[in-house]
Amino acid sequence: xxxxxxxxxxxxxxxxxxxxxxxxxxxxxxxxxxxxxxxxxxxxxxxxxxxxxxxxxxxxxxxxxxxxxxxxxxxxxxxxxxxxxxxxxxxxxxxxxxxxxxxxxxxxxxxxxxxxxxxxxxxxxxxxxxxxxxxxxxxxxxxxxxxxxxxxxxxxxxxxxxxxxxxxxxxxxxxxxxxxxxxxxxxxxxxxxxxxxxxxxxxxxxxxxxxxxxxxxxxxxxxxxxxxxxxxxxxxxxxxxxxxxxxxxxxxxxxxxxxxxxxxxxxxxxxxxxxxxxxxxxxx
Amino acid sequence: xxxxxxxxxxxxxxxxxxxxxxxxxxxxxxxxxxxxxxxxxxxxxxxxxxxxxxxxxxxxxxxxxxxxxxxxxxxxxxxxxxxxxxxxxxxxxxxxxxxxxxxxxxxxxxxxxxxxxxxxxxxxxxxxxxxxxxxxxxxxxxxxxxxxxxxxxxxxxxxxxxxxxxxxxxxxxxxxxxxxxxxxxxxxxxxxxxxxxxxxxxxxxxxxxxxxxxxxxxxxxxxxxxxxxxxxxxxxxxxxxxxxxxxxxxxxxxxxxxxxxxxxxxxxxxxxxxxxxxxxxxxxxxxxxxxxxxxxxxxxxxxxxxxxxxxxxxxxxxxxxxxxxxxxxxxxxxxxxxxxxxxxxxxxxxxxxxxxxxxxxxxxxxxxxxxxxxxxxxxxxxxxxxxxxxxxxxxxxxxxxxxxxxxxxxxxxxxxxxxxxxxxxxxxxx
Numbered sequence: 001x002x003x004x005x006x007x008x009x010x011x012x013x014x015x016x017x018x019x020x021x022x023x024x025x026x027x028x029x030x031x032x033x034x035x036x037x038x039x040x041x042x043x044x045x046x047x048x049x050x051x052x053x054x055x056x057x058x059x060x061x062x063x064x065x066x067x068x069x070x071x072x073x074x075x076x077x078x079x080x081x082x083x084x085x086x087x088x089x090x091x092x093x094x095x096x097x098x099x100x101x102x103x104x105x106x107x108x109x110x111x112x113x114x115x116x117x118x119x120x121x122x123x124x125x126x127x128x129x130x131x132x133x134x135x136x137x138x139x140x141x142x143x144x145x146x147x148x149x150x151x152x153x154x155x156x157x158x159x160x161x162x163x164x165x166x167x168x169x170x171x172x173x174x175x176x177x178x179x180x181x182x183x184x185x186x187x188x189x190x191x192x193x194x195x196x197x198x199x200x201x202x203x204x205x206x207x208x209x210x211x212x213x214x215x216x217x218x219x220x221x222x223x224x225x226x227x228x229x230x231x232x233x234x235x236x237x238x239x240x241x242x243x244x245x246x247x248x249x250x251x252x253x254x255x256x257x258x259x260x261x262x263x264x265x266x267x268x269x270x271x272x273x274x275x276x277x278x279x280x281x282x283x284x
Numbered sequence: 285x286x287x288x289x290x291x292x293x294x295x296x297x298x299x300x301x302x303x304x305x306x307x308x309x310x311x312x313x314x315x316x317x318x319x320x321x322x323x324x325x326x327x328x329x330x331x332x333x334x335x336x337x338x339x340x341x342x343x344x345x346x347x348x349x350x351x352x353x354x355x356x357x358x359x360x361x362x363x364x365x366x367x368x369x370x371x372x373x374x375x376x377x378x379x380x381x382x383x384x385x386x387x388x389x390x391x392x393x394x395x396x397x398x399x400x401x402x403x404x405x406x407x408x409x410x411x412x413x414x415x416x417x418x419x420x421x422x423x424x425x426x427x428x429x430x431x432x433x434x435x436x437x438x439x440x441x442x443x444x445x446x447x448x449x450x451x452x453x454x455x456x457x458x459x460x461x462x463x464x465x466x467x468x469x470x471x472x473x474x475x476x477x478x479x480x481x482x483x484x485x486x487x488x489x490x491x492x493x494x495x496x497x498x499x500x501x502x503x504x505x506x507x508x509x510x511x512x513x514x515x516x517x518x519x520x521x522x523x524x525x526x527x528x529x530x531x532x533x534x535x536x537x538x539x540x541x542x543x544x545x546x547x548x549x550x551x552x553x554x555x556x557x558x559x560x561x562x563x564x565x566x567x568x569x570x571x572x573x574x575x576x577x578x579x580x581x582x583x584x585x586x587x588x589x590x591x592x593x594x595x596x597x598x599x600x601x602x603x604x605x606x607x608x609x610x611x612x613x614x615x616x617x618x619x620x621x622x623x624x625x626x627x628x629x630x631x632x633x634x635x636x637x638x639x640x641x642x643x644x645x646x647x648x649x650x651x652x653x654x655x656x657x658x659x660x661x662x663x664x665x666x667x668x669x670x671x672x673x674x675x676x677x678x679x680x681x682x683x684x685x686x687x688x689x690x691x692x693x694x695x696x697x698x699x700x701x702x703x704x705x706x707x708x709x710x711x712x713x714x
Contacts (some may be wrong), residue, residue, distance in 0.1 A: 007695070157460070158579075160462065161460060161581045162575060162581060164583065164587050166457075166587075166591045170460060171460070174463070175459060175460055175461060175462060175463040175556065176460070176461045176558055177461060177462045177463045177464065178463040180558075181463070236343060242555050242556050243554075243556040243557045243558070243579070244556030244557065244558060244578065244579040244580055245556065245578055246556060248557065274366075
């Protein structure tokens with residue numbers, strides 16, 4: 001049965017897929033016009049996912065995301081917004097769409113299929129702090145992922161410049177220094193947001209009188225690991241003033257940790273925090 | 285079109301010859317005024333760039349000979365080797381001259397095909413002449429067509445895409461690494477010409493912090509003063525490496541001056557901030573092993589020249605397309621002139637044939653045998669002559685119109701004037 005949600009999701013994915021194709025074509029043909037169309041399509045692609053999330057939220061009576069599909073959708077929408085705002089609008093960065101948009105499309109496909117949204121949150125944790133906890137976590141994920149994608153572009157450009165490949169891709173990717181600067185901004189934002197999210201997470205557990213089960217929650221463990229990588233990065237940049245290739249490497253490592261925290265855990269356990277779930281969608 | 289040009293360029297003459305005919309911009313108005321005094325009613329524009337000096341003249345009356353133009357041009361230029369000059373000067377007339385101007389403005393005749401500076405220089409030359417009232421009904425349409433065609437060529441072909449000079453490529457490479465040039469420190473080692481050109485391009489892009497190292501302290505001081513930089517003793521060079529974001533080396537040193545170990549030390553202080561090194565010297569002044577140091581990018585003159593050659597080759601593909609636009613423009617220009625020329629030829633043609641006819645009729649009627657012919661009969665004879673003439677000339681007239689449409693006007697006009705012994709147009713070559 002094809003429900004409205006499935007159709008909306010497919011429309012969204014189709015828009016993102018078209019945007020990816022155009023983004024790659026824009027990079028190959030060095031066309032600004034094609035890249036602009038790609039960005040427009042990607043922005044349009046986020047809308048169906050927002051509508052589906054709204055449906056789910058209204059049905060459950062509280063803020064999503066809880067399921068894998070929801071989490072991946074929110075992540076993708078935030079990442080799209082972060083890219084459009086930070087890279088395109090504020091810094092007029094070109095050429096990165098061919099890396100960012102296909103990545104988002106891939107994540108969205110990973111999030112399929114749309115599960116039924118019967119999973120609901122235990123009422124004891126439904127409050128304003130939870131909302132901040134979720135939003136700041138996703139801003140953090142999106143910013144850090146963007147930093148990771150910038151780091152990939154940085155390493156590609158570094159390699160091209162070292163190997164004296166002057167044509168094509170080298171001319172279409174942003175200057176090394178631009179990417180370096182943006183990476184550190186994104187890492188800074190992500191660090192702040194993840195810290196807020198973790199602190200609120202701990203407070204929420206305390207507030208609701210939860211037991212010790214959260215300590216072994218895979219998500220919590222992975223998040224703490226990721227946070228450590230962040231701390232190293234922020235130290236490298238803020239206190240040691242490090243730039244360049246090594247920073248890009250550490251960021252990519254951090255993003256891999258984050259992907260494990262976020263995607264990996266999500267794929268294994270099918271929910272955000274297992275121990276908080278009630279309802280039909282709960283993983284065994 | 286009553287147009288002629290003569291000139292000298294980088295292909296026709298070496299710089300020693302070219303500089304005899306080179307005029308600084310402030311000299312040009314006086315020179316144009318001199319032409320106006322020596323040869324009245326002459327339209328004239330003088331284009332003078334570092335690669336060429338070209339004089340375009342036009343007008344309604346007969347155009348002066350090449351020698352006369354050169355004489356005026358050389359007045360006050362001192363001793364000139366006439367033979368060398370004569371061998372180097374090229375001259376063209378009518379549509380060939382217009383074609384040359386169109387090609388020059390579209391930078392098809394430039395040393396670096398596709399460069400855009402020449403169009404500005406031609407425009408400037410035209411403006412100077414125009415302000416003095418030295419441009420009229422011939423040169424005005426020719427130059428306007430040249431500007432229009434050049435604009436089309438730059439917009440519709442990729443002839444000016446991709447940088448092709450080493451100095452501009454040095455800037456381009458810098459921009460691939462750094463995004464905020466005004467905040468960067470540039471270190472110039474040696475004061476070669478290419479390095480200075482690259483430095484000038486960088487300063488034009490906003491670079492403010494320049495450090496100059498040269499074996500000769502005076503030369504270093506001069507260069508530093510020119511770009512508001514700082515001259516530092518040569519021996520301190522390695523100490524300054526950590527501060528430099530961009531190093532341009534161009535000395536005649538037979539061995540490397542900057543070693544990988546120096547760069548490694550410098551980079552330790554830079555904490556991973558990238559450093560770009562551009563080596564414009566042969567033999568190399570920068571140890572090639574520096575590329576192995578992280579966040580260091582090294583390019584040699586050869587790399588820049590290779591990219592320049594590739595870009596130039598890319599432009600070459602657009603050249604044929606650009607020539608097509610030039611020829612289109614030329615056809616339109618010729619057509620606009622020919623409408624005027626056709627009218628004047630037909631006028632001459634009609635005048636001459638009418639005279640012939642009238643003369644023949646007059647002689648015929650003056651014969652004693654026809655003395656008694658009534659008025660109606662005389663009128664018949666005159667009408668017959670008129671019809672015969674018209675029928676005879678209908679074909680040639682049509683052929684001339686067709687030739688004008690097909691761009692073979694000049695050839696047909698010459699033949700027609702020869703065949704019918706029409707007065708030659710003033711100023712046309714014999």
